[in-house]
Amino acid sequence: MKITTVLAAGLTVMAAFTSATACSSADGSPASTKELHKLVFIQGVAGDGFYVSMKCGIEAEAKKLGATVTTQGPAKFDPTLQTPIVQSVVASHPDAILIAPTDISAMQTPIAQAKAAGIKVVLVDTTLKDPSVAVSSVSSDNLGGGKAAFKAIKQLAPTGGKVLTVSVQPGISTADDRTRGFSQAAKADPAYKDLGVQYDQNDPAKAAQIVTAALQKDPDIVGIFATNLFSAEGAATGVRQAGRQKQVKIVGFDADPAQVSALKEGTVQALVAQQPQTIGVEGVKQAVAALKGKTTTSSIKTGFSIINRDNLDSTGQAAIYKTSC
Amino acid sequence: MSSTSTVGHGADQLEGEPEPTRLGKIMKFQNLRTLLVLLAIMTIFTALDPSTFLTAFNIRGIVVNTSILAVLGVGTTLVLITGGIDLSVGSVLVFSGVVADKAMVAAGGQGWGATTLGIAVACVSGLAWGLLNGVLVAKAKVPPLIVTLGTLGAALGLAQIITNGLDLRNAPTVLVQTIGTGNLIGQLPFLSVIAALVVVIGIVLLHRTRFGLHTYAIGSNAEAGRRVGLRVDRHLILVYALAGLLAGFGGLLNLAFFQSTTIGGQSSTNLNVIAGAVIGGTSVLGGVGTIFGTVLGLFIPAVLQNGFVITGIQPFWQQVVVGAVLIAAVYLDQRKRANGSPGKLWSSLLTRSTPTTSTARKADSR
Numbered sequence: 001m002k003i004t005t006v007l008a009a010g011l012t013v014m015a016a017f018t019s020a021t022a023c024s025s026a027d028g029s030p031a032s033t034k035e036l037h038k039l040v041f042i043q044g045v046a047g048d049g050f051y052v053s054m055k056c057g058i059e060a061e062a063k064k065l066g067a068t069v070t071t072q073g074p075a076k077f078d079p080t081l082q083t084p085i086v087q088s089v090v091a092s093h094p095d096a097i098l099i100a101p102t103d104i105s106a107m108q109t110p111i112a113q114a115k116a117a118g119i120k121v122v123l124v125d126t127t128l129k130d131p132s133v134a135v136s137s138v139s140s141d142n143l144g145g146g147k148a149a150f151k152a153i154k155q156l157a158p159t160g161g162k163v164l165t166v167s168v169q170p171g172i173s174t175a176d177d178r179t180r181g182f183s184q185a186a187k188a189d190p191a192y193k194d195l196g197v198q199y200d201q202n203d204p205a206k207a208a209q210i211v212t213a214a215l216q217k218d219p220d221i222v223g224i225f226a227t228n229l230f231s232a233e234g235a236a237t238g239v240r241q242a243g244r245q246k247q248v249k250i251v252g253f254d255a256d257p258a259q260v261s262a263l264k265e266g267t268v269q270a271l272v273a274q275q276p277q278t279i280g281v282e283g284v285k286q287a288v289a290a291l292k293g294k295t296t297t298s299s300i301k302t303g304f305s306i307i308n309r310d311n312l313d314s315t316g317q318a319a320i321y322k323t324s325c
Numbered sequence: 326m327s328s329t330s331t332v333g334h335g336a337d338q339l340e341g342e343p344e345p346t347r348l349g350k351i352m353k354f355q356n357l358r359t360l361l362v363l364l365a366i367m368t369i370f371t372a373l374d375p376s377t378f379l380t381a382f383n384i385r386g387i388v389v390n391t392s393i394l395a396v397l398g399v400g401t402t403l404v405l406i407t408g409g410i411d412l413s414v415g416s417v418l419v420f421s422g423v424v425a426d427k428a429m430v431a432a433g434g435q436g437w438g439a440t441t442l443g444i445a446v447a448c449v450s451g452l453a454w455g456l457l458n459g460v461l462v463a464k465a466k467v468p469p470l471i472v473t474l475g476t477l478g479a480a481l482g483l484a485q486i487i488t489n490g491l492d493l494r495n496a497p498t499v500l501v502q503t504i505g506t507g508n509l510i511g512q513l514p515f516l517s518v519i520a521a522l523v524v525v526i527g528i529v530l531l532h533r534t535r536f537g538l539h540t541y542a543i544g545s546n547a548e549a550g551r552r553v554g555l556r557v558d559r560h561l562i563l564v565y566a567l568a569g570l571l572a573g574f575g576g577l578l579n580l581a582f583f584q585s586t587t588i589g590g591q592s593s594t595n596l597n598v599i600a601g602a603v604i605g606g607t608s609v610l611g612g613v614g615t616i617f618g619t620v621l622g623l624f625i626p627a628v629l630q631n632g633f634v635i636t637g638i639q640p641f642w643q644q645v646v647v648g649a650v651l652i653a654a655v656y657l658d659q660r661k662r663a664n665g666s667p668g669k670l671w672s673s674l675l676t677r678s679t680p681t682t683s684t685a686r687k688a689d690s691r
Contacts, residue, residue: 046641080591080594083390084634085630087386087387090382091386103583105585106492199490
């Protein structure tokens with residue numbers, strides 16, 4: 001008896017659903033709210049200083065251009081988590097999506113679906129195997145960033161020696177380019193020996209283990225290039241555990257407050273900072289241009305700022321990533 | 326001699342008795358509760374954003390995104406019902422995807438030949454890991470938590486050794502265009518049809534065959550099962566092997582869907598599937614659970630995430646709400662157990678064995 005009542009209630013709810021669908025499909029989208037462009041920013045990972053700074057840039061520029069922005073991001077940098085978010089965002093039919101894809105091939109189909117639904121896509125930071133689904137790709141010149149990181153190590157350890165790269169995981173276009181740029185520059189200089197790249201799956205503890213083990217194998221490492229925040233934090237921990245702070249120079253990529261304090265403490269000797277706010281600003285400009293039917297630039301590369309202890313309190317200050325807007 | 330007669334009698338009981346009506350009622354009630362929670366969540370999101378949430382595109386998306394988890398959920402539900410646990414499914418999925426990818430590349434071509442080989446290789450690889458889990462649990466008597474924690478690391482590590490940590494992306498075109506992203510008819514995704522088929526087979530296996538009945542019996546009280554003549558060890562091996570097989574098949578589906586082996590992306594798949602099963606009313610203490618419940622349970626986190634994204638709520642909230650739903654589900658499960666309904670049910674089913682008390686069951690289920 002009880003069960004039948006509950007079942008009846010359930011059926012009523014379902015009936016309500018069906019009528020709701022009928023209504024919504026009949027209504028369509030009202031034309032009155034079309035003046036404000038609706039943008040969605042899908043981060044590579046939520047709560048990361050880099051993407052928070054990008055969000056700040058995006059929100060500021062959107063406000064200027066008369067668009068609204070909501071921001072979503074997966075809890076981890078992971079295509080299996082980002083895919084359902086993209087699908088849900090596409091269902092909500094924004095005018096444009098700015099997205100940092102978490103995998104060059106896995107995110108291709110979900111983002112192509114967004115385009116097929118008539119949504120303008122701008123790729124920010126990372127890219128896709130076939131970036132032509134997007135009206136524009138805005139990112140740091142990561143190859144140049146890797147070369148800049150080698151230059152920074154060269155300044156810190158001018159006598160030469162072995163250099164190691166610690167990166168997140170293969171398949172992330174930005175990190176792959178930074179690694180390649182670094183390795184090209186290191187191989188071009190006969191004073192240095194490139195030990196190649198080790199992957200830490202974005203886990204600082206694993207990065208620390210890798211660096212400790214690498215120092216066991218090659219005690220004469222002079223420089224480590226850590227391609228992202230967690231890798232740098234882990235590498236710094238690993239070097240500290242091995243007690244080699246004086247000998248091993250670490251150059252980090254990105255400039256979150258945690259890395260900046262590591263720089264202040266002397267565990268990291270230099271940071272190659274991207275310009276996430278500029279990426280965000282350029283991304284919004286491209287999205288809005290596409291929505292207004294204007295021409296867009298298919299690829300935009302942004303530059304870097306090198307932060308070290310000398311410029312930290314002066315020119316380097318503005319390059320530090322934000323934790324909130 | 327007396328033990329032989331007990332065996333015969335117990336087996337008769339198990340075979341002869343059809344699905345007990347009380348059991349059926351409890352199962353249905355449990356699923357109805359999960360269904361109502363799901364419908365309530367959907368009603369809220371529909372009310373918040375009617376023009377977006379309840380659209381064919383969106384519902385299709387939610388269903389597709391839950392399909393692979395549902396395939397894994399069938400195996401996990403069976404394992405949980407035996408009182409065990411399988412933490413290795415995500416890693417076995419990755420490993421199977423990797424070896425299937427390698428096999429398909431070796432076979433060459435973008436057609437059905439390579440795809441069929443890939444399906445076979447993925448299933449065999451999953452089956453092998455499942456058998457290893459099962460033998461270690463049943464014969465070597467290593468607790469399932471430890472066994473599958475070990476194979477979780479081992480399978481993922483081997484996948485990384487084979488690939489150097491680089492995701493493989495060589496799914497044949499025909500695989501991607503049909504199973505991965507294709508529709509069977511209209512807006513009905515191929516992937517979800519396959520998952521639904523697996524779920525239906527699982528439901529029949531669990532609720533309509535002796536295999537299923539034995540699975541419940543072992544999870545409810547392994548010792549009693551042994552005394553009435555069930556081949557408990559062999560059955561456990563079969564259950565873990567099946568879970569492995571499904572994880573292997575899931576690996577192929579995953580490869581087709583993401584066109585990537587997603588090596589770094591499956592670290593919490595096991596827990597997501599277990600959470601879905603538990604929300605759907607499967608008990609981690611064993612003896613209780615339904616596959617349909619698990620499927621419903623898997624939809625709750627998926628719908629929550631979807632709805633939160635659509636309504637623009639910070640996505641971190643999804644984890645908080647799913648956590649709360651999970652604990653609430655287990656609380657209700659515990660209360661029901663304290664009332665003794667499943668315990669009474671099983672002691673009445675296995676009348677000739679010692680009456681099952683809830684403490685005995687707990688001690689037994691490890």
